[in-house]
Amino acid sequence: MTAAQQVTVGATAALSVRGLHKEYVPGQPVFRGIDLDIAGAGLTAIIGSSGAGKSTLIRCINRLVAPTSGQILFEGVDLAKARGKPLREARRRIGMVFQEYNLVERLTVMENLLTGRLGYLSAFTAWRRKFPAADIERAYGLLETVGLTDFANTRADALSGGQRQRVGIARALMQQPHLILADEPTSSLDPKTAVEIMQLLAEQGQAAGIPVLVNMHDVLLARRFAQRVIGMARGGIVFDGSAEALTDDMLKTIYGGEQWLH
């Protein structure tokens, strides 16, 4: 059994962001007035220069960072205000892939995958490592999907960057998420591996029928794999459209400057 699910995200948006505003230092907002709707299977890329707030935005969505004000509606729950159990239950439906993989280095690949199920288990069960058979099956299945079957019992810190990111993606998929967030998943990888990882993300998102929201700074990759591109600059969204509509002029607006374009 692979991770394919027939989850249909209906006509209503899976994720709705309204008027999101974040500032660390009063008077110097990272971004403000962000309105965003994510629905349906497909990969959405957020691009923008460093410091434009992409990473903060992504982290606000699953509340790893607390927004200053605004609303983040996900499946009926306002994540900006949720706490405790409702927040955790929402988080387990959101899978996240990190730039530096963020695997627990001392645990094996298999154990890292199984941490994806922690949102569904009691701490006691987790401590005793008595994971349900279905979870174990799913884990093995995902290992096949990402091509790491032989590494099930290898320690995470023994893997290469690309392999670790595959484990990261598999871990996110273990949660049977309704949304996948990826914060610069390819920035620490070489170009070839980066393409493979983006491919994996796009395919798995499609197979599961869920939206994938990716932060990235590689515009070529964005154009290649994203159906929709959102450009951020100066604390706001300046572009929101298909990858085809992303012209060079638009890129200039987003990133500023011309030298890097050619």
Added chain:
Amino acid sequence: MAALSSGPAPFSLSRGAKISFALLAVYFLWAAAQLEFTAERFIVGLDNGARFLDRMFPPAIHDWDSLTRGLTESLQIAVLASILGILLALPIGLASARNLMPTWASWPARTIIALCRSFHPVIVAILFVKAVGFGALAGILALTVASVGFVGKLFAEAIEEISAKQVEAVRATGASFASIVIFGVLPQVFSRFVGFATYQLDSNLRNSTMVGIVGAGGIGGTLFSAFQRFDYDFVCAILIAIIAIIMIGELLANQVRAIFIDNLSFGELLRRRFSGFRGLTTERAAND
């Protein structure tokens, strides 16, 4: 060709270092004078010492019963104090980790640990003897306090050094706080924790031989009374027994570390044991 410049000689000390050493030397001489260390006293002492050592050898066991009872009691004190101390140190150490816990939890926990560490186990033992009477209980309580202080502090420091990224990822899966600790925090600190725990067990074994001197149970009492009766050959025998037990304790601690840190299996352990005994004690935990 340009002449070689004459900079400072390569291996000489900086001026600051030279001054510090000079000051230290002065201090040591002054301190020795304060304590009235004269060569004379020392030589008289040596003569005395020779006679003393003479009476110590050959070691003789005058009273098997009190020897075995004393040693057993010391072992009991060490085991119970270590278990209790380690069990307490886990939550207290966790609570005092400032990167995990809010201030209202970490501050009291840190204070508890600081208090536990401040006083020498013997002093704590004396206080407990006054409070709960002579015997092993005072010793157990005293060494528990010492264990909480030592293991708790090191545990907290280890937790404060973990990578936040690994914890963040586990948080993002919707795991509860307990699960985050078990899967995100503990794997990063577990091997160091086993190191501290075994070190403390070892340390408690040593200290348990001494708290008896102040009445808190164990072989220390036997030793002290033998000393006061001038049975120096018995004293020697007791000392040898103590050293032997501590060495065995160190060996066992190495095995425990091997099993929990290196994750050795039973077969590998046996193979390791028989493939040579390098040095009497190699107490180094394998780096992870």
Added chain:
Amino acid sequence: MTEAATTLQPRTWHRFTAGQRLARFAIHLAIVAAIVASLRSVEVIPEFIADAPQQMRDLLQRMWPPDWQYYPKGVHEALMETLHIASLGTLLAIIMAVPLGIMAARNVTQNSFANLFARLMLVSSRSVNSLVWALLFVGIFGPGPLAGTLAIAFRSVGFVGKLLGEALEETPRGMIEALEATGARHGAVLQYGYWPQVMPAFWSIALFRWDISVRESAVLGLVGAGGIGMALDSAMNLFQWQRVAIILLAIFAVVIITEFVVTAVRKRIL
């Protein structure tokens, strides 16, 4: 996709292999056995446990307020003596530990007998508590700070020597080989090859040990080896709890000051 076929065995996963599980189980069993054995035979009178909190409160009440007046005449000198014992003892320990540490390091001294001998010396030094060492030296040299200083010295040798030996064993081979290749004498290799490498560790160990020695010196007086411990002993025997309190406070203060000094020096030289 297909459900797991009922005829297929579901795949299982275990955190540890059977061999590892056996070993871990053995340890857990041993720990539980030790606890049970200890609990059963340790002689603890239940009434004393119940009484304990009351007794402790009683004791603390009797210690308050601390006898501040006693400090200048009864405490200060003894406290200074304690510091001197700790410092001189540590110095002596370092002097003895350097040759032993060098002997114990298997990469520096290739003679296994010397290694074994040095290790045996170091282990014995550590196994005997400083208090017990103090007892011995009081027997040899009579009561007073000489016994205390030697006790600290002989106890600390094991600590410093062991850590020094380990630091030496961890020096990277390459640098030493380069020196030896130039035909340098053994002494020169030690001075210019090993010493710069272990120097930071050496000072760190020395400072650490001095810190511990200060704590230990405070109690040596209980067996007559000089220092503040003797004042503590007499105050307790005479049930002068308020003097006990001021002595404990003084010891506490010295320990804290020592920690500050050690941290400050560490920052400067490391």
